[in-house]
Amino acid sequence: MAESSTNLDALPLSADDIVLPFRVEALDTRGRAVRLGSVLDSILARHDYPRVVERLLAEAITLTALMGSSLKFEGRFQLQTKSDGPVSMLVVDFMTPSDIRAYASFDAGRVGTLPRPAGDASLLGSGYLGFTIEQGAQQTRYQGIVALDGQGLEAAAMQYFKQSEQIPSAIRIAVAEEQLAGGGGARHRWRAGGILAQFLPTAPERMRQADLDPGDAPAGVPRHEIAEDDAWIEARSFVETTEDIELVDPELGLDRLLYRLFNERGVAVSNPMLLRDQCRCSEERIHEMLRQFKAEDLAEMREEDGLIGITCEFCARRYRLSLG
Ligand SMILES: [Zn+2]
Structure with a gap:
């Protein structure tokens, strides 16, 4: 766990604006869950974006928090889209251990004429979703890219994991607007949540067991194609069936959400990591x-x-x- 001025032991596992790492040993699965509240509002309030753009950027921030918080070294994780839709660009930076900043470029006229509710795909159009990782002093750079082609950010991220990572991964993200009662001030606030799970068997040969079993390998399947492990099929389905409301529900802390998803198999969580709205610009x-x-x-x-x-x-x- 990275050093931080915040006393992480004192941070409740059910708090907002945290990333909560977890593992389900019985399913060889590790992951992180994220919940965002006031950090989203403070980032978005600084800009004057239409609601649909705010929502889309909130999704990108959630995705970035899930992916960027995996960095084990001092560095930067950046998500960027470039596409031909009404929202031509999204940029989200995550600086270890906790700082997030984000902005969107869009054509207000085109956003305004979109039929409501406007989905991710119609806002983004065609283009790409890219990820850049920069590691501290050595400035080592890694870049990954996936096409945006009529799908939203969550689907594009899944596609990215399929193409670029060797690790089987499942991801869910959700954003919701919470209406506030009473007059004056903000009438709504944003909430977001997400979960990313990855299959990391401690014994790598486990992934090959099914492949080596001569009994039920269908004819024509090449030997090097690895059949999916039952444990991963189970873990993945827990993640993929998580409902939007569960991901954003203020009454359901991340610790309880993870317990709800995995308690039959036993789930352990590590110290939460705090997320902050923090830019790094300076004179x-x-x-x-x-x-x-x-x-x-x-x-x-x-x-x-x-x-x-x-x-x-x-x-x-x-x-x-x-x-x-
Ligand atoms: Zn700045």
Whole structure:
């Protein structure tokens, strides 16, 4: 568990804005569950996105928290979409151990004319969903990519796991809007939840048992194709049948959700990891970026008083800098 200034032992397992790692030894399955509440609201409130864009970005944030929290080293996990739909780009950054930031680029006119409810597929259109992992000081980079082609983020992520990872994986994410009673202030808030499970048998040969069993291998199946393990079929079906309401229910903490899903097999959880709404922009970083620009481009960016105005796309913070 990474060092953190937060006392993780004091963090309730049923809290919002946490990632809860779990394992089901009997099914050789490990995973993480995530629940997001006020972190979503504080990220989204800084932008003035239409509700459907907020919902889609909340899904991307949930997916990023699930995948990024697997990093075992200091580094950054980034999710990015690029597509031809009304929402042309989503970017979500996860910095270990806990910091999340996100933004969306979209065409307000096209979003406005979509029939409601607008699904992920109609918002995104065709393009790709990409993941980038950057590891600390060495700047080691890993990139993975999957086509977005008429499916939502959850389905695309499943496709990605199938294509790129050797580990059998199952994922569910859900986002819900909670209506608040009473006048004044925010009338709604966002909640999201997700679960990612992966089949990691401690004895790798276990995965091959079915393949080596001469009894029931159908004719024509190549020897190297590995049949799915019964344990994984069971674990996967627990995850895939998790309902949206279970993932976001404020009355059902993550610890109880995991117990509900896996209690017949026995489930153990580790210390939760806290998630924070935290950008990493700074005057220093903006300076560094501007230094890469050509002098004539900088001249064009200067305002009347000679300062250069830059707004961070992630957190909407406005910087005004003199350069040179
Ligand atoms: Zn920022």
